[in-house]
Amino acid sequence: MSQGFMTNVAVHKGLDNIFIKHTALSNIEGDKGRLYYLGYPIEELAEYSTYEEVCFLLLNRRLPTKSELQDFARKLRKERNVPENVLKIIKELPRDAPMVSVLRASLDILSLYDGDAERNDVQAWMNVAVRIISKIATLVAAVYRLKKGLEPVDPNPSLSHSANFLYMSTGRLPTPLESKVMDVGFILHAEHELPASSTAALVVASTLSDLYSAISAGVSALKGPLHGGANERALEMLLEIGSPEKAEDYVDQQLSAGKKIMGFGHRVYKTFDPRAVIFKRYLELLSDAKKDYRFLHLANKLEEAVVRALGSKSVFPNIDLYSGPVFHLLGLEKEIFTPMFAAARSVGWIAHVLEYWEDNRLIRPRAVYVGPAPRRYVSLNERL
Ligand code: ACO
Numbered sequence: 001m002s003q004g005f006m007t008n009v010a011v012h013k014g015l016d017n018i019f020i021k022h023t024a025l026s027n028i029e030g031d032k033g034r035l036y037y038l039g040y041p042i043e044e045l046a047e048y049s050t051y052e053e054v055c056f057l058l059l060n061r062r063l064p065t066k067s068e069l070q071d072f073a074r075k076l077r078k079e080r081n082v083p084e085n086v087l088k089i090i091k092e093l094p095r096d097a098p099m100v101s102v103l104r105a106s107l108d109i110l111s112l113y114d115g116d117a118e119r120n121d122v123q124a125w126m127n128v129a130v131r132i133i134s135k136i137a138t139l140v141a142a143v144y145r146l147k148k149g150l151e152p153v154d155p156n157p158s159l160s161h162s163a164n165f166l167y168m169s170t171g172r173l174p175t176p177l178e179s180k181v182m183d184v185g186f187i188l189h190a191e192h193e194l195p196a197s198s199t200a201a202l203v204v205a206s207t208l209s210d211l212y213s214a215i216s217a218g219v220s221a222l223k224g225p226l227h228g229g230a231n232e233r234a235l236e237m238l239l240e241i242g243s244p245e246k247a248e249d250y251v252d253q254q255l256s257a258g259k260k261i262m263g264f265g266h267r268v269y270k271t272f273d274p275r276a277v278i279f280k281r282y283l284e285l286l287s288d289a290k291k292d293y294r295f296l297h298l299a300n301k302l303e304e305a306v307v308r309a310l311g312s313k314s315v316f317p318n319i320d321l322y323s324g325p326v327f328h329l330l331g332l333e334k335e336i337f338t339p340m341f342a343a344a345r346s347v348g349w350i351a352h353v354l355e356y357w358e359d360n361r362l363i364r365p366r367a368v369y370v371g372p373a374p375r376r377y378v379s380l381n382e383r384l
Pocket of ligand 1: 195225226227228230259260261262263264265266267268310313315318319320
């Protein structure tokens with residue numbers, strides 16, 4: 001029979017509302033549906049900034065001057081190629097393995113080729129940061145194309161980080177609208193305080209392990225369907241429902257079966273996720289440009305039905321309801337969604353690790369023991 005020894009200790013399952021660090025990087029006002037990076041509203045960053053500028057902002061905790069931004073963008077561009085050996089190994093990895101797992105393996109392999117990976121000073125961390133942010137996009141695109149049986153596409157130095165990512169993934173030059181939408185996608189996914197993936201990265205970093213290991217942990221946590229994997233599932237769900245008229249029935253059926261509806265609900269947002277609101281606008285623009293309104297109409301109907309049914313439980317659309325359709329209209333298939341999320345979030349993970357290392361403390365929570373009271377070991381021969 002089990003016996004508790006610390007029965008009066010409160011267990012914070014899921015670490016709900018447990019604060020483990022101070023941060024200047026992002027602020028989520030969950031009840032108001034607001035998100036800020038370093039105090040700048042996400043809406044303004046999505047509208048006026050670029051992913052390169054947001055990366056600088058998160059790594060340096062201030063906006064760059066014009067020349068600093070040019071210099072930073074040049075450094076990112078210079079790091080886009082991955083070592084030939086890394087590509088050779090990736091080509092040998094199983095094509096039917098989940099893409100996020102292949103990405104994690106690829107990052108781990110890449111780390112072995114980075115001379116700064118094991119160095120322990122700020123300059124080395126910044127070098128590694130730029131390398132990871134830049135090369136992870138190339139890795140994701142390469143892994144995606146290999147999975148589809150296609151050859152990887154070399155980076156195009158005339159394109160921005162996200163336009164180049166789209167180009168390397170699809171093999172065709174994006175239109176200005178597609179480039180902007182991809183960039184907004186990268187900006188919206190760049191940072192989000194401490195979800196499971198950033199926390200996983202911090203747990204690893206707090207042991208004073210290296211940046212690559214921390215990012216690898218972030219990628220692993222992102223893989224799960226309750227986190228990064230949800231956007232894939234959300235698109236699958238929209239494809240399964242098929243048409244707007246079926247949205248209401250689908251919601252009823254899912255809820256009466258006690259199932260969750262993908263793309264809705266959030267641990268912190270208790271109203272509309274502001275990123276969902278932004279993505280919805282870009283879905284409208286893309287749908288207009290492509291004269292393809294299937295997803296827009298369906299997602300709208302689903303949103304209405306879920307908010308009607310679950311709004312009282314504070315369940316509203318999250319970023320994944322709209323990101324899947326947006327990426328689909330950009331010509332990307334669902335397998336790339338989570339790895340692409342990892343590519344965009346790499347900067348947030350790194351920024352949190354660097355911030356944490358300024359005042360590091362090993363993360364080591366406790367568990368309340370509820371197992372048997374101390375007892376004698378019974379030798380194998382005596383056991384019935
Ligand atoms: N569909 C149906 N019901 C839901 C949903 C949903 N998507 N989300 C929450 N609820 C219900 C719960 O069943 C619960 O109801 P109850 O009180 O009757 O038991 C209530 O709302 C509260 O929800 P919790 O599960 O306690 O909320 P939690 O903070 O633990 O969950 C989570 C957040 C995991 C994201 C959840 O909303 C979910 O599973 N959503 C679907 C997956 C998804 O879209 N994930 C993406 C998150 S965003 C991101 O990672 C980028």
